[in-house]
Amino acid sequence: MVRATTASGLSRCSMNHEQRPLQLLSTIFGHPAFRGAQQDIVEHVAGGGDALVLMPTGGGKSLCYQLPALLREGTALVVSPLIALMQDQVAALQQLGVRAAFLNSTLDGRAANACEKALRNGELDLLYVAPERLVMPRMLECLAESKLALFAIDEAHCVSQWGHDFRPEYLQLSILHERFPDVPRIALTATADPQTRVEIIRRLALDDARVFISSFDRPNIRYTIVDKQEARAQLLSFIRQDHAGDAGIVYCLSRKKVDETAAWLVSHGVRAIPYHAGMDSAARAENQNRFQREEGIVVVATIAFGMGIDKPDVRFVAHLDLPKSIEGYYQETGRAGRDGAPADAWMAYGLGDVVQQRRMIDQSEGSEEYRRVSVTKLEALLGLCETAGCRRVRLLDYFGESGASCGNCDNCLEPPQTWDATDAARKALSCIYRTGQRFGAVHLIDVLRGRVTDRVTQWGHDQLNVFGIGADLDEAAWRNVFRQLVALGYARPDHDAYGALCLTETSRPVLKGEQQVCMRSVLPRKAKAAKSRRGAAGAVLPPADAGLLDQLKNWRMEQARVQGVPAFVIFHDRTLAEIAAVRPADIDALGGISGIGAKKLERYGASLLALVHG
Ligand code: ADP
Ligand code: ZN
Numbered sequence: 001m002v003r004a005t006t007a008s009g010l011s012r013c014s015m016n017h018e019q020r021p022l023q024l025l026s027t028i029f030g031h032p033a034f035r036g037a038q039q040d041i042v043e044h045v046a047g048g049g050d051a052l053v054l055m056p057t058g059g060g061k062s063l064c065y066q067l068p069a070l071l072r073e074g075t076a077l078v079v080s081p082l083i084a085l086m087q088d089q090v091a092a093l094q095q096l097g098v099r100a101a102f103l104n105s106t107l108d109g110r111a112a113n114a115c116e117k118a119l120r121n122g123e124l125d126l127l128y129v130a131p132e133r134l135v136m137p138r139m140l141e142c143l144a145e146s147k148l149a150l151f152a153i154d155e156a157h158c159v160s161q162w163g164h165d166f167r168p169e170y171l172q173l174s175i176l177h178e179r180f181p182d183v184p185r186i187a188l189t190a191t192a193d194p195q196t197r198v199e200i201i202r203r204l205a206l207d208d209a210r211v212f213i214s215s216f217d218r219p220n221i222r223y224t225i226v227d228k229q230e231a232r233a234q235l236l237s238f239i240r241q242d243h244a245g246d247a248g249i250v251y252c253l254s255r256k257k258v259d260e261t262a263a264w265l266v267s268h269g270v271r272a273i274p275y276h277a278g279m280d281s282a283a284r285a286e287n288q289n290r291f292q293r294e295e296g297i298v299v300v301a302t303i304a305f306g307m308g309i310d311k312p313d314v315r316f317v318a319h320l321d322l323p324k325s326i327e328g329y330y331q332e333t334g335r336a337g338r339d340g341a342p343a344d345a346w347m348a349y350g351l352g353d354v355v356q357q358r359r360m361i362d363q364s365e366g367s368e369e370y371r372r373v374s375v376t377k378l379e380a381l382l383g384l385c386e387t388a389g390c391r392r393v394r395l396l397d398y399f400g401e402s403g404a405s406c407g408n409c410d411n412c413l414e415p416p417q418t419w420d421a422t423d424a425a426r427k428a429l430s431c432i433y434r435t436g437q438r439f440g441a442v443h444l445i446d447v448l449r450g451r452v453t454d455r456v457t458q459w460g461h462d463q464l465n466v467f468g469i470g471a472d473l474d475e476a477a478w479r480n481v482f483r484q485l486v487a488l489g490y491a492r493p494d495h496d497a498y499g500a501l502c503l504t505e506t507s508r509p510v511l512k513g514e515q516q517v518c519m520r521s522v523l524p525r526k527a528k529a530a531k532s533r534r535g536a537a538g539a540v541l542p543p544a545d546a547g548l549l550d551q552l553k554n555w556r557m558e559q560a561r562v563q564g565v566p567a568f569v570i571f572h573d574r575t576l577a578e579i580a581a582v583r584p585a586d587i588d589a590l591g592g593i594s595g596i597g598a599k600k601l602e603r604y605g606a607s608l609l610a611l612v613h614g
Contacts, residue, residue, distance in 0.1 A: 021046065024070055025063070028096050030597035035060045037212045041186075045150060046071040050209035051186045052156070052200060056216045058312075058338035061188045062089075065152035066126065068186070070098065074147030075124045079131050080154040081167050084285075085310045086128045088292070091565045093126060097599035102128040119146050131158075131169040140179060148183045151176050156187035159203045160196045170203075177205045185209070190334065193327065193399075216330075216399050220337045221345050223391040224410040225384075227480060228350030231320050232261065236268055238318065238346055239298070246315035247291070250300040251332055253321035253356070261320065262300040275301040293566045295557065303332065311566075312339040313573045318346045322353035325377035326384060326398045341574045349385050351441055351483035355493040362495045382487040388416050388520050417521035422510070424473060424481050425490060425517040429507050431466045432491060435459070440499030441482040445475055484519045544580035551611050552576045559604075570604075571595060583612050 021042050025031050034042070037053075038060055045051050045068040055061050069076030080086065086102035093100035101124055103115050118124050119142060133139055159170040176185065187204055189196070201207060226234060235250065250265075252258045255276040265272035273287045291297045292311055299305060303323075317336040323329045329347075337343025361374045384394050392406040405412050431444050446453050447461045450468025461467060470478060482501065485491040490507050494500040509515035553567075553576060560567040575595030584590040590608060591601045 020071060021067055024067055027598045028070065028098065029063065029066075030591075030593070030595050030600065031063075032592070032594060034063075036214050038063055041212050042067045042071070044210055045184055045186050048184050050184055050206055052197070052206055052209045052211045053186060053188045053214075054197065054212065055188070055190060055214040056218055057190045057334040058218065058220075058340060059190070059214055061154070061190070064188065065150065065154075065186050066093070066098070068184075069126050069149050069152075072149035074122065074149040075119055076126045076149040076152060077134065077143070078126055078128045078152045078154060079134055079173065080128055081131060081158050081165075081170075082155065082310065083130050084288075086130075088310065088566055088569060090126075090128060091563075092569045095565075095569055095600065095603075096597055098126065099124050100126040100128070103133060104128075104130040105133070116142050119143075122147055125149075131167065131173060135169070135172045135175055140175075143180065148180060151180070151183055151185045153185065153187040153204065155189060156200045156204065157189040157191040157196050160191075160199045162195070162199070174203065174205050215396075215401060217392065217396055217401070217403065218334060218337065219406070219408065220340050221333060221343050222408050222410075223333070223345045223395070225347045225349055225391070226410075227476075227483075228348040228353070229476065231348045231350075232264055234348050235261075235318055235320060235346075236265065236270070238344075239265075239270060239316075242344060243316050245296045247296055247311065247313055248298045248316040248318065249305065249309075249314060249332075249335060250298060250318045250320060251305075251323070252300060252302060255302060257320070258300050258302055265298060265300065270298055271296055272298040272300055275299050275305045277302065277304040293560075295553070295567060303328070306331070306335075309335055310338075311335075312568050313341070314338070314343065315341075316344040316346060318344075318348075320348060322347075322349055322357055322385075323381065324357065324374070326381050326395065327377070329381060329384070330395065330399075339568075339572045339574050341572075341577065347385075351479060351486060352499075354382065354483065354486045355440075355499055358493045359495075359498070379489070386484055386487045386520060387411065388418050418518050419521050421481060421484070421517045421519035422513070422515075424470070424478075425485060425510050425519075426513065427466065427470050428478070428481050428485060429491065429503060429511050431470075432501050432503060433511070434464045434466045435461055437494065437502035438500050440501065441479060444482065444501065445470075445478040448478060449473075449475065481519065488517070490517070544577050545583070546580075548583070548612065549576060549580040552580060552608070555607065555611060571600075579608060579612065584609070 021039060022034070025034060036055070036059065041051055041053055041064045045065065053061060053064055065076060065078065083104045083106065086104060090100045090102045101115050101118060103112060107115065115127070119127055129139070153173060155165065158165050158167040159173070160166060185204070185206065187200055187206060187209070189200065201209065228234070239248070250261060252261055255278040258274045258276045262272045262274040273290060275284060275287050287299065288305070291299045292309070314336050317333045319332070323332060333345035336345055357378050361371055361378065364371065364374070366374070380398060384391060387394050388411060390405040390412050391409040393403055396403055407413070427448060428444070431448050435444065435447060443455055446456055447464070447467055448470030450471050452462060456462050473481070482491070486493065486501070489504060490510055491501050492504050494502050510517055556567050556570050556576065559570045572595055575593060578593050579590070582593065584593060587601065587605050587609065590596060590605055
């Protein structure tokens with residue numbers, strides 16, 4: 001697996017800081033321009049500086065160490081906890097003609113020795129290593145005898161003891177700085193919060209590092225949050241309408257719901273597979289592998305399905321249950337569209353979700369402080385769900401970024417109507433009060449709408465003055481009213497009785513008519529606006545030739561099969577889509593397509609042109 005080929009066009013002499021990085025970006029990686037801060041970072045690290053890079057998923061972190069690795073003499077060591085992905089990352093680099101290898105516990109002794117030898121002999125541009133491996137005495141000795149270009153510490157937030165991805169081995173990585181003070185280090189993460197940032201700097205002794213913070217916006221992701229009615233049916237029609245045959249992730253809260261939803265989707269013709277911590281590890285690994293390698297698989301999962309998914313072409317992430325916080329929502333939806341092509345973050349959300357999350361907090365073992373923080377986080381998320389303004393503005397605001405309305409979320413595309421719900425809110429709150437704050441929304445709605453059910457007569461609620469005062473709104477409308485009352489804090493689920501709603505301190509002014517309440521309209525939305533979608537670069541391509549795109553995908557699948565690598569290692573969807581849209585006339589034009597560097601042009605150019613002009 002150690003390949004002795006030289007990356008095309010790589011001669012290490014006379015590095016010109018202006019020209020060389022851009023030239024390598026184009027000849028090796030096939031990209032015409034740097035994105036965001038990439039160029040600054042590359043130049044800083046190639047010049048020997050330390051860096052901490054905070055960039056959202058899909059922002060293009062890998063180039064920030066891969067290019068300096070090629071620009072500097074010696075081998076770059078890349079530390080990553082994601083052993084399962086190293087093989088694919090290395091395969092992708094080898095496709096580009098870069099001399100890359102990996103060293104982890106999946107290699108046998110002989111292969112590991114060969115790898116160490118190649119490192120000592122200076123035959124590698126990049127070596128991916130598991131953190132526990134890197135700090136072993138034998139490895140450190142080997143490093144001391146080798147020429148090192150840099151250390152890249154990927155997923156650097158794993159050093160944070162408070163994060164959920166904590167890896168104790170990461171704490172030992174400070175040894176790199178002690179042993180090899182002259183080798184530049186670059187730490188990278190997609191985690192947005194400032195506390196983690198501070199911890200990374202402290203634990204990895206990166207005090208002198210330049211910090212590069214990118215915007216956490218993911219412009220190619222379209223955010224949509226719908227009112228939950230029949231969640232599964234809504235999900236199915238979302239998949240059928242917008243994502244037939246696409247790879248996607250569906251998040252559910254419980255293992256049981258994961259299994260049921262996956263089975264239900266399969267019975268409706270979707271290629272869905274489950275993933276949760278209750279499955280045995282072999283079945284789990286098998287499903288993760290299928291998702292990563294096959295095309296068009298939908299994984300239905302609990303949040304146990306998270307780190308270690310590196311698939312660039314996940315076209316949608318759907319939530320059937322509410323996450324716990326905006327951080328969680330951002331992280332989970334962030335798995336969509338890493339390749340920069342249009343992707344959807346879709347969520348169905350209803351009163352039941354709010355009740356369930358509140359209940360989980362109330363019943364958790366955590367301290368008072370923990371519960372208070374959890375409630376605040378949940379409230380911030382509910383604010384995002386209920387806002388009538390731009391979702392992206394709200395999301396980024398939470399992470400301390402400001403911006404203008406995005407034009408690529410449901411609220412921007414079809415601004416929701418708002419209505420004066422003061423009267424409805426009063427009726428709903430008095431119904432809660434008159435029935436003793438002991439009933440859930442279903443019963444309360446029956447009372448308001450004047451339905452004579454067994455329960456209503458049993459409790460004598462048909463005798464109350466609130467009985468039937470809400471006949472003017474239908475059931476769905478009332479469900480919306482109750483959900484928004486809870487989300488806005490005018491009512492809350494009872495701690496003890498499941499689903500029962502009770503009043504809060506802020507209910508009183510509404511009840512007394514002193515406070516106006518404005519709500520999102522319950523009217524069904526207009527037919528969907530015509531879709532014009534933007535890629536990350538903002539470029540709008542002409543529509544792709546669908547027949548050609550299919551042919552290209554089939555060709556890619558065959559290549560991937562023969563070479564035993566995932567399809568995206570050959571070409572990303574985006575590159576194929578661009579070919580199908582532009583129909584390059586000749587080899588030069590083909591070389592101008594993003595994602596086609598010199599090596600791939602040489603290797604696949606003729607086959608691609610034959611398909612385009614066949
Ligand atoms: P991250 O590690 O930050 O999630 P990656 O390094 O995997 O992101 O890059 C995400 C995607 O963006 C990849 O498909 C990569 O090829 C592409 N990419 C990165 N930099 C550029 C660039 N300058 N121009 C075009 N595409 C790029
Ligand atoms: Zn918007």
